[in-house]
Amino acid sequence: MTDDVAEADAHLDFDMEVEEDDKGQRAQEIPLGDPCLVVDDLHIVFRVFGGRSRDRAKRSGATVKDATVKRKGFVKRLLGAGQQHVGAVSEVHAVRGVSFTARHGESIGIVGINGSGKSTLLRAITGLIPPHRGAVYVDGKPALLGVNAALMPQMTGAKNIEIGGLALGMTPKQIDEKFDEVVEFANIGDFVDLPMKTYSSGMAARLRFAISSAAVPDILMVDEALATGDAAFKSRSKARIEEVRQQAGTVFLVSHSLSTIEAMCTRVLWMHQGRLVMDGPVEEVARAYGDFVRAHRNAGTGGRAGGRQRRRNRNNEELAD
Numbered sequence: 001m002t003d004d005v006a007e008a009d010a011h012l013d014f015d016m017e018v019e020e021d022d023k024g025q026r027a028q029e030i031p032l033g034d035p036c037l038v039v040d041d042l043h044i045v046f047r048v049f050g051g052r053s054r055d056r057a058k059r060s061g062a063t064v065k066d067a068t069v070k071r072k073g074f075v076k077r078l079l080g081a082g083q084q085h086v087g088a089v090s091e092v093h094a095v096r097g098v099s100f101t102a103r104h105g106e107s108i109g110i111v112g113i114n115g116s117g118k119s120t121l122l123r124a125i126t127g128l129i130p131p132h133r134g135a136v137y138v139d140g141k142p143a144l145l146g147v148n149a150a151l152m153p154q155m156t157g158a159k160n161i162e163i164g165g166l167a168l169g170m171t172p173k174q175i176d177e178k179f180d181e182v183v184e185f186a187n188i189g190d191f192v193d194l195p196m197k198t199y200s201s202g203m204a205a206r207l208r209f210a211i212s213s214a215a216v217p218d219i220l221m222v223d224e225a226l227a228t229g230d231a232a233f234k235s236r237s238k239a240r241i242e243e244v245r246q247q248a249g250t251v252f253l254v255s256h257s258l259s260t261i262e263a264m265c266t267r268v269l270w271m272h273q274g275r276l277v278m279d280g281p282v283e284e285v286a287r288a289y290g291d292f293v294r295a296h297r298n299a300g301t302g303g304r305a306g307g308r309q310r311r312r313n314r315n316n317e318e319l320a321d
Ligand SMILES: Nc1ncnc2c1ncn2[C@@H]1O[C@H](COP(=O)(O)OP(=O)(O)OP(=O)(O)O)[C@@H](O)[C@H]1O
Pocket: 015, 046, 047, 048, 060, 061, 092, 093, 094, 112, 113, 114, 115, 116, 117, 118, 119, 120, 121
């Protein structure tokens, strides 16, 4: 662990849950294949125009610059000034120099407190966000499954299955063949013919998972999707994740539940303020991250916490036990 982590900003928010179902379970060790993904000194920077206070931006590791526009010609002469302030531009350095290699068959958890860069890293691996610096080399096609995955809310579930399948590289024939299985897996019944905006968040998350895993992708990236859904859906999802690994696919799993990470992953990446602070076997990283969460809690976050934070702190206490 680095000093940066030890000096974590007390304003940052934790979101750590404990999933009772997962307690004590461990991911199966399977023989690993060749490297399928190389992330080399990856940097991702977002530019946000206006609307974000300097203090807030800096808390999440952002740098803030003043934006100006040059006044031209008549207006410039009239006002006698060269520049006009148009508000702050925040540069959020969301991923800072992350490097690692993943192999076929690995199941890799990504942990870190809110805003540490987990989702951004996944989106960059799928190619949704271009690197500011560094590179991502992928052997195969990554499929990103996230609570925010880009499906179209105004279109029906059926249309989204089609679009999602095409985006994953499936042919129309393959989509047809998988259609009933996807609907059954997602357990959405006749809702499949209604626009997705009419779905509950759980139904939408289940459909996203069902679509993303339909093609048994080379690299399956699951962003918090297991947090929604009942026990039966979770167990079906876990079986599907195992299936991907058995077929020499690689799984990345972002979760705020350390017990889910321990149950599903063999290796864990710990992100903090955009940096990869630890990368190692699940027991080792989970223990270190758990200690970090406890230390942060003991450092007094609880004193300022609202109801949601207190509930999380209780979860963290359970985690520590
Ligand atoms: N599209 C965007 N534009 C600007 N800033 C962004 C964007 N997406 C993410 N960020 C910022 O990048 C940083 C990392 O965000 P990210 O969502 O990757 O973190 P996370 O670890 O996945 O958080 P959480 O656990 O809350 O989902 C945060 O400061 C966030 O505000």
